[in-house]
Amino acid sequence: MVDIPRKIPAEKYINLPFLSKNGSSKKYFTFPIVLQILIIIFGLLLISYLFLLENAYKNTQVIKQKAHDLGFEEVGVSKAEFLDDEAKKLEAWLNNNHQGEMAYMANHFDVRTDPRKLVPGAKSVISLSYNYYTETTQEDPKAPKISKYAYGRDYHKVVRKKLKALLKFVQEEIGEVDGRAFVDSAPVMERVWAQKSGLGWIGKNTLLLTKRKGSYFFLAELILDLELDYDGPVQDHCGSCTKCIDACPTDAIYAPYQMDASKCISYLTIELKDKIPSQFKGKMKDWMYGCDICQEVCPINAKSKNHQEPQFNPKEELLRKDRQEWEEITEEVFTKLFEGSAVKRTKFAGLKRNIEFLKKT
Numbered sequence: 001m002v003d004i005p006r007k008i009p010a011e012k013y014i015n016l017p018f019l020s021k022n023g024s025s026k027k028y029f030t031f032p033i034v035l036q037i038l039i040i041i042f043g044l045l046l047i048s049y050l051f052l053l054e055n056a057y058k059n060t061q062v063i064k065q066k067a068h069d070l071g072f073e074e075v076g077v078s079k080a081e082f083l084d085d086e087a088k089k090l091e092a093w094l095n096n097n098h099q100g101e102m103a104y105m106a107n108h109f110d111v112r113t114d115p116r117k118l119v120p121g122a123k124s125v126i127s128l129s130y131n132y133y134t135e136t137t138q139e140d141p142k143a144p145k146i147s148k149y150a151y152g153r154d155y156h157k158v159v160r161k162k163l164k165a166l167l168k169f170v171q172e173e174i175g176e177v178d179g180r181a182f183v184d185s186a187p188v189m190e191r192v193w194a195q196k197s198g199l200g201w202i203g204k205n206t207l208l209l210t211k212r213k214g215s216y217f218f219l220a221e222l223i224l225d226l227e228l229d230y231d232g233p234v235q236d237h238c239g240s241c242t243k244c245i246d247a248c249p250t251d252a253i254y255a256p257y258q259m260d261a262s263k264c265i266s267y268l269t270i271e272l273k274d275k276i277p278s279q280f281k282g283k284m285k286d287w288m289y290g291c292d293i294c295q296e297v298c299p300i301n302a303k304s305k306n307h308q309e310p311q312f313n314p315k316e317e318l319l320r321k322d323r324q325e326w327e328e329i330t331e332e333v334f335t336k337l338f339e340g341s342a343v344k345r346t347k348f349a350g351l352k353r354n355i356e357f358l359k360k361t
């Protein structure tokens with residue numbers, strides 16, 4: 001029993017029944033009304049906050065499970081926000097003209113550095129990885145080489161279909177959720193988001209690596225107007241290794257974590273529309289479409305496992321063709337062989353240019 005000195009008028013107090021010891025309304029701890037209302041409001045806010053947190057957690061788990069069921073290996077989530085540090089790095093990269101002729105990289109700077117400008121109301125970025133590794137290689141060791149990522153059906157088509165299925169699932173299971181699906185198709189800094197979401201770290205070769213699976217996977221995103229449970233970044237495991245930098249034949253990786261894309265064989269064989277500059281003669285290491293050298297030498301990739309996606313399997317003919325057959329390839333063969341493949345991006349003339357360039361070196 002506590003007597004409260006009644007210096008404040010009695011009508012400014014109310015009794016809090018839950019503080020009652022014996023049910024008698026006179027002998028309670030009493031608080032000023034304002035304080036009690038504040039306690040109630042705070043309590044309600046706390047309850048709704050905890051409820052939202054639990055909901056965000058449950059929704060995240062449900063989405064991650066469905067993503068795994070659809071074949072995505074790693075899934076992580078980040079809060080959709082402005083990428084302050086990366087905006088500075090991207091600006092420096094563009095100022096140094098490291099994008100070469102990829103003019104699209106300089107477009108939509110604001111959107112690229114803030115997903116909320118791409119998807120209005122965006123709250124979360126879900127990053128997903130889709131394995132494309134295969135130990136299969138082209139049979140003739142002297143044949144001009146194609147990057148493993150382009151062996152089978154175009155990943156834009158394969159992965160986008162899976163992403164759309166995931167988005168549909170989210171909308172059906174969780175309710176009114178607005179969002180969009182991306183795979184290498186929009187101004188989104190995909191590796192940065194994957195790093196923030198804890199899928200892995202950006203290695204010295206500038207690719208996203210995971211400790212368990214290496215880097216032979218595509219990245220994709222769902223950007224949603226839904227609050228989720230956010231993951232955090234993981235540690236960089238490159239350590240003192242410099243194998244990718246040492247092995248890059250064109251010095252495109254000119255410093256750890258930094259790339260002059262205009263020197264990368266991938267750029268020269270796929271993105272560049274003009275002639276390949278003569279300074280790269282003798283440096284292409286027989287790559288006619290893309291380049292995997294900085295992934296092949298990476299010790300983390302020793303852990304890569306074969307993908308489980310039948311659509312990524314290469315046609316027998318692609319593996320069998322020897323050097324001479326590639327050098328004599330016709331437009332008709334090209335069109336048939338690369339139907340539905342990412343290699344179509346270079347068109348016949350582009351692939352022919354690359355093969356001719358290799359012949360001369």
Ligand code: B12
Nearest residue numbers: 089093147184190206207208218219257261264266290291
């Ligand atoms: C443009 C592009 C290219 C260009 C340029 C590559 C590059 N490193 O930027 C070219 C044509 C060369 C290319 C090649 C390849 N690409 Co590509 N490419 C892209 C694309 C469309 C944009 C990348 C980008 O934003 N570059 C701009 C720079 C500034 O961004 P960034 O490198 O991410 O910058 C970060 C770091 O480099 C670092 N950094 C930058 N500056 C500095 C400065 C300092 C001081 C420091 C410390 C750090 C630092 O911090 C930045 C921010 O965190 C993405 C898809 C996408 N929308 O993101 C695919 C993408 C990166 N490519 C992909 C692939 C598969 C490839 C190839 C393997 C294909 C091949 N086999 O030929 C090669 C790999 C070459 C390589 N070592 O990166 C995948 C990578 C998957 C993964 N595991 O990481 C992506 C994500 C496509 C996808 N959806 O799957 N690509």
Ligand code: SF4
Nearest residue numbers: 248264265291293294
């Ligand atoms: S893909 Fe090839 S050329 Fe490009 S950075 Fe890697 S090793 Fe160098």
Ligand code: SF4
Nearest residue numbers: 203204238241244298
């Ligand atoms: S080769 Fe070495 S430095 Fe390069 S990405 Fe792999 S672990 Fe990192």
